[in-house]
């Protein structure tokens with residue numbers, strides 16, 4: 001007969017690892033499942049300066065510290081890709097992976113989010129050949145070259161600041177005339193001499209031969225079209241929640257984010273959601289951690 005855990009935690013980003021830390025301290029019998037690297041989206045963030053206690057730390061280092069913290073308390077991460085989750089007849093939560101199934105009394109879904117596609121011609125064709133969704137992963141390939149970032153949120157502005165260190169010239173095209181990004185990032189960006197902001201500008205097509213060599217843009221107020229010679233296009237237009245494997249088991253909003261109450265309980269008893277995939281999440285590292293705390297404390301009380 002299969003072992004029955006108190007909690008199965010899916011995803012080892014900040015939310016999942018925090019859930020593990022709290023579950024360890026509450027002496028819950030849990031399994032923490034992750035398909036890739038521990039840390040999730042933050043491992044691609046070159047600088048985090050809004051995680052209390054660390055005035056400046058790379059996302060990679062912060063993720064490592066979280067994992068060390070988890071291990072210090074006796075926790076560990078099991079590598080497995082989740083295929084599906086379902087309820088058994090007696091209300092247990094079954095997590096199906098490619099290497100077998102796990103049973104648990106409760107479940108925390110903490111699989112985060114993935115970069116959203118822009119959906120313009122050339123994007124898919126040149127993906128990995130000049131089109132990138134991760135400046136810290138691919139920026140080094142663009143030393144002394146010209147790049148463009150599409151988007152106006154924290155990630156787009158951070159990416160442009162990062163690329164400006166190595167690129168000859170960085171454009172950032174945003175569809176409005178005001179960034180969504182936090183003000184101190186905007187200040188840093190606007191002080192950089194090799195960055196040019198293109199307001200009210202949208203991408204229409206990414207062009208090239210073997211690799212990207214140009215982008216067609218449209219000024220959405222005047223309709224004026226331009227073509228810029230660029231070597232790389234970095235797309236940073238938000239993210240979509242990683243909730244496909246959840247199916248219809250719990251209630252989601254129109255974006256596929258999981259709806260919860262303030263204790264991070266979903267519409268199904270004993271299933272919780274924590275972090276960026278939770279509907280209404282402010283998508284901050286500390287908020288993801290806080291979700292996990294609320295979920296584990298409630299589980300501890302329920303069990």
Ligand code: NAP
Nearest residue numbers: 050151152153154155156175176180236237238239282283
């Ligand atoms: P975001 O805040 O949702 O911003 C997405 C940006 O892309 C917006 O400026 C949006 O324009 C633009 N956009 C969306 N769809 C577009 C399209 N089809 N064409 C052109 N532009 C489009 O996403 P994010 O930057 O990935 O950040 C996600 C979350 O993570 C945010 O809550 C952010 O605060 C958080 N985050 C925090 C930190 C940090 O605190 N250090 C770092 C990174 C991310 P509009 O503005 O016009 O909607």
